[in-house]
Amino acid sequence: MSYMISCECINCSACEYECPVRAIAAAPTQYSIDASTCVECDGYFSVPRCKSVCPVGACGPTREGYLFKMHALAHRGASPVVLRRPTELKP
Numbered sequence: 236m237s238y239m240i241s242c243e244c245i246n247c248s249a250c251e252y253e254c255p256v257r258a259i260a261a262a263p264t265q266y267s268i269d270a271s272t273c274v275e276c277d278g279y280f281s282v283p284r285c286k287s288v289c290p291v292g293a294c295g296p297t298r299e300g301y302l303f304k305m306h307a308l309a310h311r312g313a314s315p316v317v318l319r320r321p322t323e324l325k326p
């Protein structure tokens with residue numbers, strides 16, 4: 236499991252340097268979390284740091300159904316979209 240950032244993100248960048256393992260980075264349309272790097276702040280904070288600092292509640296546990304829906308919308312040309320990494324967007 237890892238955390239993800241939903242489309243509510245307003246690109247404030249508050250979470251980027253708060254992440255203890257640097258799993259958060261800017262993506263083409265908004266910030267995203269590298270699921271393979273995120274450790275849910277286990278061993279660092281009692282509450283995931285990105286969740287604590289995000290002003291709009293965009294950081295939360297990964298919801299596969301949500302990501303699947305966002306990918307489907309992206310294929311139809313919708314923007315902004317939520318992706319874990321730009322490389323996950325397939326033609």
Ligand code: SF4
Nearest residue numbers: 254273275276283285
């Ligand atoms: S849950 Fe913790 S480790 Fe994962 S992205 Fe958020 S701040 Fe980084």
Ligand code: SF4
Nearest residue numbers: 244245247248250289
């Ligand atoms: S703190 Fe929230 S709104 Fe700001 S960049 Fe991170 S996810 Fe987006």
